[in-house]
Amino acid sequence: MTLDDLRAFTAVCDAGSLSAVARDLGCTQSAVSQRVKRLERELGIALLERRPRGVAPTRAGLILHRAAADGLVGLDHALGRLRDIRRGGGTVRVTTGATTVRHFMSAGVVAFRRRHPRVNLEFQTENSSRRCFEALAAGTADLAWITIGSPARGVELRPVVExxxxxxxxxxxxxxxxxxxxxxxxxxxxxxxxxxxxxxxxxxxxxxxxxxxxxxxxxxxxxxxxxxxxxxxxxxxxxxxxxxxxxxxxxxxxxxxxxxxxxxxxLAAGWAVRRWDALSPVVVEFAETVAAELTTDGAAGAxxxxxxxxxxxxxxxx
Missing domain, CATH: 3.40.190.290 (D-Maltodextrin-Binding Protein; domain 2)
Incomplete structure (x- = not known):
């Protein structure tokens, strides 16, 4: 069992198609199928079943898919952090509403940029807290600035401002x-x-x-x-x-x-993340800088x- 086997298997479960994953990976459908079959031989149980249109995970496949998907997101995040450390910079990926940066982050972004001119800042616009949570779960964002509502499964909330x-x-x-x-x-x-x-x-x-x-x-x-x-x-x-x-x-x-x-x-607003203890130091510093600038009198004329x-x-x- 290799990481590439697990990546191919989770991709097939998400896409419901061997051929679609093969196109995305730039390989043959047979190569993708062999990766899944290698997992099935090692585990001794069927993971996929044929459907009139594509394939779907079996009951055992669903168990492996859930575990593998969570693990791969965390692993990819860790590998990204290691690459950032090697390059001496880093990346902060923030998902939030269209006007949030203007209202809540402008002073924090300026202060952070002065200290970290080489860090990549990526801002992704979403139109709801639910979509922000999905970005966190998918590993495409490190931080989400949201209006604090009901707790969401698998998300840690940290209110910053009332x-x-x-x-x-x-x-x-x-x-x-x-x-x-x-x-x-x-x-x-x-x-x-x-x-x-x-x-x-x-x-x-x-x-x-x-x-x-x-x-x-x-x-x-x-x-x-x-x-x-x-x-x-x-x-x-x-x-x-x-x-x-x-x-x-x-x-x-x-x-x-x-x-x-x-x-x-x-109304409370603040940060949402998957796990605070899994964030890179530069992401944590960005979140804390935004919070500090918002909660000091000098930030925006409190x-x-x-x-x-x-x-x-x-x-x-x-």
Missing amino acids: LPWVLAVRAGDPLAERTEIGPGELASIRHIRLPENSVSRHRLEEHLTRQGTEPVSTTSVADWDTAILLAELGLGHAVVPALPGWRKPVAAHPALRLIPIPSLPP DGPPPGQGPGVSRRGR
């Missing part, structure tokens, strides 16, 4: 001069819904339902930035997390007001202007 909820409104709106918004007042807003199937939307709707509040909505968006911009244009009201990227001088967004909603529990006077809203790290 984001208080605010109501984004256009200056001149009847609510714009308020210092805070109560839960009952949200029932009358022209609600801009957050991204469908997102953790933030699920948490918000959960809180609003618990409080007996059901605001009317005729608008939905694909990301938090769009919700804030539509509110600034006067097209509705957005209940959103107070993002570091929007903590700018009032002059930058003179038509925008963010009003705190203290009755809503803060205190900001008073409530109701502009985009600045305080945050707490944890």
Whole structure:
């Protein structure tokens, strides 16, 4: 039994086809079949069965596939770390949403790059926490920055920052001069819904339902930035997390007001990984640098202007 045999077998299980794997590996279908047969002879049990279209793992094959797939991902990760050590650099692969780097990582990325000019930084965009988890499981990402929701199997979560909820409104709106918004007042807003199937939307709707509040909505968006911009244009009201990227001088967004909603529990955001103790030192340092820059007062103007006077809203790290 060799690593190449196991790699070929897991690839066949994933693809359901010997010929497809042969094309991917640049070899003959017979060569792929021989690798699988070598495993079957050594183990003394059938691992694949023929189907009208391709092949599928037997019950024994499923057991080996699960174990081999997990082991190969870890092994490939370890081999990558050894190559990085040999080259004297390294690679940090981050998967997250499209606007996350701007809002949460800009200061951390700059600080990290100054210390590690030779490290490769790879940012992969995904549109949901589930897709980020899949990237971690597949070994195509080291770190995932997500909105913290329910724990996921095989993933370790580390909250970094708490984001208080605010109501984004256009200056001149009847609510714009308020210092805070109560839960009952949200029932009358022209609600801009957050991204469908997102953790933030699920948490918000959960809180609003618990409080007996059901605001009317005729608008939905694909990301938090769009919700804030539509509110600034006067097209509705957005209940959103107070993002570091929007903590700018009032002059930058003179038509925008963010009003705190203290009755809503803060939303947590942070890192997800497969295993912290399996990460390379350079990946750990990147994660810690981003967290440190976010949770220090100098990172993005943590205190900001008073409530109701502009985009600045305080945050707490944890």
